[in-house]
Amino acid sequence: MSDQNSDQKPKAKKTPPKPGEKTRREFLRSGVLAAGVLGASLLGYYPVLQGSALRLRPPGAIKTPLDEQEFFASCIKCGQCVQVCPVYAIKLADITDGFGIGVPYIDAREQACDFSCDGLQCVLACPTGALTHDLNFPADTRMGLAELTRPDTCLAMQGQGFKGQARGADFKGVLRFSEVDRWNPIPLADHPFDLEICDLCVRLCPIEIRIAECAAEAENDEPQNTARVAQKIGNECPPRSAIKLVPMPSDDGVKRMQPVILDGCVGCGVCEMVCPPQIPSLTMNIKKTVDHPGGA
Amino acid sequence: MGYISKSFKHLFGYRVARPGKEEQSEELRAIYEAKKGTLSKSDLEKVHIEHKQPYGGKWLKRRWLTLIAVNLLFVVSFYFDIQLLEGALTASRFVGFHMADLNSALQVILAYKVMVLNLFIGTVTVFLLWVLLGGRTFCSWACPYHLLAEWAEYLHLWLAKRKIVSDHSFNRKVRTVFYLLFVVLALVTGYTVFETLSPTGILSRALIYGPGLALLWVLALLAFEVFYSRRAWCRYVCPIGMTYGVVGVISPLRVTYNAEACHHEGDCRKVCLVPHVLDLTIRGGASQVHEDVGADCTRCGLCVDVCPTDSLKYEFKGLSKLV
Numbered sequence A: 001m002s003d004q005n006s007d008q009k010p011k012a013k014k015t016p017p018k019p020g021e022k023t024r025r026e027f028l029r030s031g032v033l034a035a036g037v038l039g040a041s042l043l044g045y046y047p048v049l050q051g052s053a054l055r056l057r058p059p060g061a062i063k064t065p066l067d068e069q070e071f072f073a074s075c076i077k078c079g080q081c082v083q084v085c086p087v088y089a090i091k092l093a094d095i096t097d098g099f100g101i102g103v104p105y106i107d108a109r110e111q112a113c114d115f116s117c118d119g120l121q122c123v124l125a126c127p128t129g130a131l132t133h134d135l136n137f138p139a140d141t142r143m144g145l146a147e148l149t150r151p152d153t154c155l156a157m158q159g160q161g162f163k164g165q166a167r168g169a170d171f172k173g174v175l176r177f178s179e180v181d182r183w184n185p186i187p188l189a190d191h192p193f194d195l196e197i198c199d200l201c202v203r204l205c206p207i208e209i210r211i212a213e214c215a216a217e218a219e220n221d222e223p224q225n226t227a228r229v230a231q232k233i234g235n236e237c238p239p240r241s242a243i244k245l246v247p248m249p250s251d252d253g254v255k256r257m258q259p260v261i262l263d264g265c266v267g268c269g270v271c272e273m274v275c276p277p278q279i280p281s282l283t284m285n286i287k288k289t290v291d292h293p294g295g296a
Numbered sequence B: 001m002g003y004i005s006k007s008f009k010h011l012f013g014y015r016v017a018r019p020g021k022e023e024q025s026e027e028l029r030a031i032y033e034a035k036k037g038t039l040s041k042s043d044l045e046k047v048h049i050e051h052k053q054p055y056g057g058k059w060l061k062r063r064w065l066t067l068i069a070v071n072l073l074f075v076v077s078f079y080f081d082i083q084l085l086e087g088a089l090t091a092s093r094f095v096g097f098h099m100a101d102l103n104s105a106l107q108v109i110l111a112y113k114v115m116v117l118n119l120f121i122g123t124v125t126v127f128l129l130w131v132l133l134g135g136r137t138f139c140s141w142a143c144p145y146h147l148l149a150e151w152a153e154y155l156h157l158w159l160a161k162r163k164i165v166s167d168h169s170f171n172r173k174v175r176t177v178f179y180l181l182f183v184v185l186a187l188v189t190g191y192t193v194f195e196t197l198s199p200t201g202i203l204s205r206a207l208i209y210g211p212g213l214a215l216l217w218v219l220a221l222l223a224f225e226v227f228y229s230r231r232a233w234c235r236y237v238c239p240i241g242m243t244y245g246v247v248g249v250i251s252p253l254r255v256t257y258n259a260e261a262c263h264h265e266g267d268c269r270k271v272c273l274v275p276h277v278l279d280l281t282i283r284g285g286a287s288q289v290h291e292d293v294g295a296d297c298t299r300c301g302l303c304v305d306v307c308p309t310d311s312l313k314y315e316f317k318g319l320s321k322l323v
Helices: A010-014 A019-042 A045-050 A069-074 A080-084 A095-100 A121-125 A206-219 A223-232 A270-274 B003-012 B026-035 B041-051 B058-079 B102-112 B117-133 B137-141 B144-161 B173-189 B193-197 B199-209 B214-227 B232-237 B239-250 B267-271 B275-281 B302-306
Strands: A090-092 A104-106 A145-148 A162-164 A193-195 A243-247 A257-261 A282-285 B085-088 B091-094 B097-100 B253-258 B290-292 B312-316
Touching (some): A045 A095, A080 A090, A095 B193, A095 B214, A145 A257, A270 A282, B003 B173, B058 B085, B058 B137, B058 B144, B058 B302, B117 B137, B117 B239, B144 B199, B144 B214, B144 B232, B173 B193, B173 B232, B173 B239, B199 B214, B214 B232, B302 B312
Antiparallel strands (some): A090 A104, A162 A193, B091 B097, B253 B290, B253 B312
């Protein structure tokens, strides 16, 4: 194959290997190099096949709950979604995710997507359509599905209230509280609560907040306003609730409530992030969405 | 041999035969003839002394500054949220204009098999940019791995001089094999397989979004280059270089060689990252008095800096005639 060094000049005499021998060695080395690089690149398959690369993805990620192949393929690994997110919810995966290297994900417990940007900025920033432009409003997203994985830690189910900072004073996560600042998210630690019964997962759910805002607007039902609200229903007004607290039967007189996930849940992860116990009662199931409640 | 066919041969790893006497222009043959027996060591020493620059080459400084500035612009843009150059080297937005690295875009297109408008715009913009600026110019003027590999190369040469390490060359055709391999892998697996390995992407993201374990892979590559094979990734593996090389074949920005004053002593070939492109500087290696260096050249300017007789120069085809 190689003829690069086969016609050495006379000065090559002093080097021990013959030109042909040198070429052969170089050829063998090149083969080993090719096999090595090929092997290294295929190692990236491992985390994908294992499923350890499965993560909560930003809104609009083109994937089915169990198959991220298209998403990995279309993502150009540039991080423009990371840069536009006002709450810095999006991170890029490391090489341990194999083919998923450089692909955006969200660690909901650390910082969930609370749709602070309103307009799905990450979707708009995506240059390749890995985050699809087909969705326009937070309620259209299907990131996963919240699940009551640890009912034993839930404060509401024990009939407990909550007082103080939801995740302690050192928690770095931020959320937008429209009543504090319409535009800028603030640290969760700067917004303490005093609740008779803990309802943070419902109270801070971005979908529930939007529904409440729409309802408040609908109350000022001047004629032109009614038309506008009607127009908003199904658009930025989420059509379905995501989560509610349901009273539990109680024989000891303590008022207990259980969080129930509804079919408006998009899996944004805010309830997981704000849940006060050390081990959150609610977590995101990335293998399910409301459209695929059984997974897959 | 024509510039374009020479460029493709270089890029794909084929050997370019030295031109026969009949292929050389009369003027050039006369020049070669006139040099016979006149090029003395003392002459060369004289031009060397005259040429000596106290603080390294001017193109080296300009290039490193450009490379660092480009990569820092990404970092600064994100850090201070000034939205000047968003994203990373794989894809970005320069004051709102989409840009996409051609090789990354190619991988996405092959794996995903769909090209959305934004990616198309970004790819065309970058294509035109590097057609204008010389294709592999990306490698030496923008790629962050190039800079690290350059330093690793100095270390390799320093160690090699002391006989601590020696360079193990590979067959240059292996880069063509890799190129096809990564194309086929993306197409067949549906994953952007090369991005997993690309030190360019890894470094660019590490600079902007913070370091990660992926940097260990980059370190391993650098160690391989220092201790085993000089500049191995860029020379024998990287498909990004190949993509830009092919794009740059029609570029007007080139390094051009003038055989007239050349001493054929080979200082340029010693510093060159892709020394086969400078084979035309060997006595009898050119076919015209003025000949352009092929498109596998990264236009890094090291040879322009080092050439004691200024026989190698940057040229923007068409522009020099206008000015």
